Amino acid sequence: MRFGIRTLDELHLSGKTVLCRVDINQPVDRATGTLKSINRIRACVPTVRELSDKGAKVVLMAHQGSDIEYKNFYTTKPHAAVLSELLGREVKWIDDVCGPAAREAIRSLKDGEILLLDNVRFVSEEQTLFEQKLRLTHEQQAKTLLVEKLAPLADCYVCDAFAAAHRDQPSLCGFEQVLPSAMGRLFEAEYCTVSQVMEEPARPCVFVLGGAKISDAFLMMQTVLSRGVADHIVTGGLVGNIFLTALGQQIGQGSVDFIMKSNYGEYIDRAKELYAQYGDKIVLPKDLGWVENGERREALLGEVPADIGAIDIGHETVKVYSELILNAGTVFVNGPMGVFEQAPSEYGTKAVWDAIANTKGHSVLGGGDSITATEKFGLTEKMGYICTGGGALIRFLSGEELPVVRALRHGATIPEKGE
Ligand code: ADP
């Protein structure tokens, strides 16, 4: 048991039917029916392999969104082929979630065999529960069609979907009410890693916050500063620009227009308040970069031209940030330092990412674009830990209790049959 949750070590798996929820939601190319990335599928391989190796009949449940988020769900069929390839063993697939065909396929599994069900969001309850913000308690979720049809066929439930741990839905929180439950290896690794950052980070603990998702960044900052988790927060991207604006620095009208156009004006006041209280811990850019006629330009604060739009941090800032990062005990990273997607403004992110890759401390990185940047700079192998969970990670670091964690703690109290 860890954190009041069973691990795979505490379940008897041989010959048992295991319902395992994974998060293998990936960007899909709908024209060709292929997946544009397979990172999350790769990440759940250890758990699936272990369940199968230990002789369980493995039934995988997963969701897949689409480019039109929450409107047009997509099948999990391509995922089965990719998983099969990664595992080097057959992964059966069925175009049903919990109807008679799916149940028959589950009953006919032999020990060690793996079956992936179709997209759980094809079952309306799973979808309504978050799209319509209809709240069902975990006890009520246990009475939904999905759980009532599948739980009787299974001996236990395993959740390996840390990336979806903030979602309060039947496939994630309902089964733990009726089946002995455990977290999978990926869930365990991610949850332990982020708990370590929150509970007892090696000091000094440096947060690197940039990017464009301002609401997330401010929620995290408030929590990690008020709880004394972060010793330094180095800021870049839009986060840095908002703080500089709040302190009355001239950062170019283009930058301010962008903040206003993105409806982030309210955060300027939040930034003022945060800085008034924790100014000794919030580190701001000393210089900024922008692009003019395809060329990179930089200026120190105080010398930034009035008409530019800053989309990167500059060399002087990088020196300060790198020093802090290289000497940190823990580095938590979410959000790039600039528009790293284009060459003239990739410098700040690349240089800071190099420091993260070379820090003495333990680095933990999360967020879709932060991971893309890591891959772009070829630093994936040099990072301490790369989290698959974006939303779950942010919510955890914002001090929220994750619904799936609460459900798994309940599932830990349900004894196995014959126990
Ligand atoms: P993550 O996906 O890692 O959580 P975000 O989604 O919050 O990160 O932010 C990533 C995006 O922010 C990138 O597309 C990047 O181009 C953009 N970005 C970074 N700096 C700036 C900036 N100064 N102005 C506008 N956009 C920025």
Ligand code: MG
């Ligand atoms: Mg992003």
